[in-house]
Amino acid sequence: MINYPSSKLPDISTTIFTVMSGLATEYQAINLSQGFPDFNCPEELIELVTKYMREGHNQYAPMPGVPRLRQKVSQKTERVYGYLPDPEREVTITSGATEALFAAIAAIVKPGDEVVVLEPCYDAYIPAIRLAGGIPVFVPLIVPDFHVDWNLVKKCICSRTRAIIINTPHNPTGAVMTRQDMETLSAIIETTDIIIISDEVYEHMVYDEQLHSSVLLHPSLRERSIVISSFGKTYHTTGWKIGYAIAPPALTTELRKMHQFLTFSTVTPMQMALADYLDEETHYQNLPAFYQAKRDLFCELLEPSRFQVLPSSGTYFQLLKYDAISNEHDLDFAKRLTQEIGVASIPVSVFYHDKTDNRFLRFCFAKSEDTLREAAERLVKL
Structure with a gap:
């Protein structure tokens, strides 16, 4: 037996x-x-993938991602958020946003560390925290509009708090954080070493003339954040499973250590196609x-x-x-x-x-x- x-x-x-x-x-x-x-x-994306497959781009991509795609992500980030990340040291292409989330959590969370999670939340967060030996600390969003009560968040922060995971626009509720939310978050953690994992995969789906409040717009948050985005959500290609993470060099180094042993690299011809298509603003x-x-x-x-x-x-x-x-x-x-x-x-x-x-x-x-x-x-x- x-x-x-x-x-x-x-x-x-x-x-x-x-x-x-x-x-x-x-x-x-x-x-x-x-x-x-x-x-x-978009039909053009399909044609571009086919083109690069036929040209022979069918072997492993570099571990951090195809250099041209990382450069295009950096340029797009500057156009949208006014911040130009270093494509060599701050941009990593991953096999989906969920892989990026897992790699980010595994990179920074050690046994006994606490991670503040706003609920309801995407179901991949908690297993990743627990597998890293971390302890999720749950803060409920306030019904019915599911806004953040930052006083509740503040009460949960202690010397063991390693990270806070935020998600805007928010799955499953459709709520969005505001600039004031980001400023409040920044003030709460400014004297700590807390890392922000910011799940922004729906960044281009914000309605009623509102703007997406990315942490990349806030230098005080940007320097301590891993920001995760999704090509699958933006380009209607969820089955391709391609995402990316933007983070300061020190955090990117640790994230890539996890990424290289999770998937190592992401499908090559689709990266090549996306690099071309990112020019279609x-x-x-x-x-x-x-x-x-x-x-x-x-x-x-x-x-x-x-x-x-x-x-x-x-x-x-x-x-x-x-x-x-x-x-x-x-x-x-x-x-x-x-x-x-x-x-x-x-x-x-x-x-x-x-x-x-x-x-x-x-x-x-x-x-x-x-x-x-x-x-x-x-x-x-x-």
Whole structure:
């Protein structure tokens, strides 16, 4: 009889995204659960990838990323945020933003270190902290608009606090942090050695003429932050799994030590294609209007429903509150919607460590107009 090792993550099972997408397939439901578009990326990107594959760029890329892509990321960062990171020492291309998050956490968190996490939160944060031996310290965002109570954050900071993870625009709620939020955060940690891990993968999806408040806009935060972005989110290519991290040289050095033993390098022809396509500034400049139109359509179509629509200020997710419809636990209600109504969503309780249930479901509106119309028609009938 073999005594297999005990699990390092005993409380972790198959992710809710796999569960709900599986249910959507089983019941032939419209899948608004997992965050991916049902439309294709720009045709030019596909042609560029094909071009570089045919030219023979099919072997390992340099560990930090293709130099030309890192240079283009640096130039784009200066255009958007007024800061020019050193492409050699401060920009790292990763196999998706989740890999960058894992590498960042593994690089800076040691056993016994505490990491402040704002909940609800993306489900990859907590396993990465625990695998590094760290201790997550949970601070709830304030319902119903999910803003940060910085006094709560301040109370959680102690000599063991190694990092704070922030996410703006915020998954799953669609909330965005403001310039004042960043200034308050900076003031709270200015006399500490706390590192900020800033998950900014939805940076180009901010609506209603608001601006994205990146930590890169704030020198006092920038010098102690690892900022993570996603080509997959920006270019409708989530299946490519390509992201990047921008950080000061000392933090980049440690992050790359983790990255080189996680994936070493990221798919070469797609890096080459993205380096070319980053010159097309209009794509990411037009993303706010592109996705706001989808958000507005989805919300307008849901006006006759019994759902309460909470304003989404960013990301491509929309929260709907359903307590006027049912008292069911959100996981049970989400499963029933998938099975009986034919629309799959994500219950927001799964983004809390203690499964806090405020009767919200998250719907992805990165879909075609036809998909959104059909989904809304089914939800209105409920």
